[in-house]
Amino acid sequence: MSQVLLTGGTGYIGSHTAVELLKQGLDVVIADDLSNSSASVIDRVEMICGKRPAFYEIDITDKKELKRVFDENDISAVIHFAAKKAVGESVRLPLKYYRNNIDGILTVLEVMKEHGCRRFVFSSSATVYGDSPVPFTEGTPLGKLANPYGRTKYMCEEILRDEAAAEPECSFVILRYFNPIGADASALIGEDPRRGSANIMPNLVLTAAGIKEKLSVFGTDYPTPDGSAVRDYIHISDLAEGHLAALRYAEENRGCEVFNLGTGRGSSVLELIESFERVNDLKLNVEYAPRREGDVPEMYAATDKAERVLGWKAKRGIDDMCRSSWLWGREVFK
Ligand SMILES: NC(=O)c1ccc[n+]([C@@H]2O[C@H](COP(=O)([O-])OP(=O)(O)OC[C@H]3O[C@@H](n4cnc5c(N)ncnc54)[C@H](O)[C@@H]3O)[C@@H](O)[C@H]2O)c1
Structure with a gap:
């Protein structure tokens, strides 16, 4: 694997994933517009890992800027974290959420395709299960979605399923996160x-x-x-490790697969x-x-699929x- 692009990589989940990937020797590029994070995260990630990720302060819906990131690097996989995520705000400002979250994924997928990049890991959410009965398995029919934020996640998943059907050489991994909390053991990064x-x-x-x-x-x-x-609270460092397992899976498999990342x-x-x-x-x-x-x-979550297929299991309580x-x-x- 050459370089991994983390969109939204200075955010809460992205920064912990960057730490995990860097610790495992992967080369990380981050693209974030800092609309919900700070550039100081890059310094802190470097303090933790002794390695500094490349950083682009860009809005990923800006195709020209995103192309530059791909032109200047050799990106073989993308983990797409960048999204607006405040449920209440999404009810007040639905267009902002549809514009950012849907435009964001479409732009990333188009630019990836133009650059021959075939591996994509997506931050979805347990919110897509809506009011379905617990535990949620990946096969649980998706329930009634309560807000525009949840609907953007569902729509993004549908886009990925359609794109996977059209591009059989590519790999799309959808991760449905449960409730990430906690912070890196260094106490240098966390949810602000x-x-x-x-x-x-x-x-x-x-x-x-x-x-x-x-x-x-x-x-x-x-x-x-x-x-x-x-709720199924999951330690952010366990969640970050789940992304590494998902990347490895995307390297070896094609198609579109969904995994719950929770503790069960x-x-x-x-x-x-x-x-x-x-x-x-x-x-x-x-x-x-x-x-x-x-x-x-x-x-x-039901977590057996992630355990069986990804070989990943949350460890922290x-x-x-x-x-x-x-x-x-x-x-x-x-
Ligand atoms: N935190 C949770 O509880 C949770 C649960 C389920 C799913 N998710 C999803 O996981 C992903 C990461 O969540 P998080 O908690 O780290 O959120 P976060 O807000 O901390 O991180 C998201 C990052 O994306 C950036 N961003 C947003 N729009 C952008 C754009 N157009 N261009 C460039 N950067 C942009 C923000 O500046 C931020 O740094 C999101 O997609 C979120 O919806 C989060």
């Missing part, structure tokens, strides 16, 4: 809680740092053991809070709020996720 997110971990960190007065738990009357929502274990929001408080020896101010529209009671999240959070706010 200052960027504002509806996800639980950035809000746990903001509350622990005293920036947010109270942590809201949305829904306490779900049909789950403790009434709070159940559901943890409730209250369990996550308990773990965070215990491992970090602190107490959070928690308030109980009504359910949020569009949230499903529980989601967790929620205590590890909570510890590393706060180590990183303390760095951010120190």
Whole structure:
């Protein structure tokens, strides 16, 4: 494998994947417009790995700029992370989401094709399962999608299935992520809680740092053991390792294949809070709020396909996720 292009590679998942790939000796090129990340991530990735990825500050929907990246490098595979991902914003500004996420994947696929690049790994989401029954297997019929963000992921998957049928020499791997949390053990990179997110971990960190007065738990009357929502939290470093396995798979196989990247274990929001408080020896101010529209009671992955076919399995538990999240959070706010 020559070079791997990570679109959106300075973002949360992309930066951890860059670290994993560099540690494994792969040559990494990052293209990101920094709309939801910072260029300092490149320095930090270099501090962790002792190797610096090539970096292009470009909008990947700009075809001319993206072609330049391919012209100046020898890219044999792309991991396409770049996308807008805030569910609430996607409801308010659907066109922004369709434009960025759909235009983004089309531009990347077209430029890849023009340059004879045949391996593509895509960041999809467990959100495409909608309200289907758990555990979600890759064969579970996709459920009702709750928002434009989720629909962009579904549409991108359909584009890839069509393109795979038309291009039998190419390889497309769709990764459906569950709930990535945690941070690299170095505490040099992580999900930036200052960027504002509806996800639980950035809000746990903001509350622990005293920036947010109270942590809201949305829904306490779900049909789950403790009434709070159940999610399949996966350590970001496990998720990053999953990308390496997916790249290896794309090297050796053709067609379009879907894999869940989760742990296969559901943890409730209250369990996550308990773990965070215990491992970090602190107490959070928690308030109980009504359910949020569009949230499903529980989601967790069936992981046997990823284990069997990719030879990948998540290793880290929620205590590890909570510890590393706060180590990183303390760095951010120190
Ligand atoms: N974090 C999650 O919980 C989660 C779950 C499921 C799927 N995903 C998907 O995984 C991918 C990565 O997510 P993340 O959490 O790292 O998000 P992130 O926002 O931290 O990273 C995305 C990166 O893409 C960049 N970007 C966005 N549009 C771009 C464009 N047009 N041109 C160039 N760069 C652009 C942003 O600046 C950012 O650095 C996304 O596709 C997201 O939808 C994330």
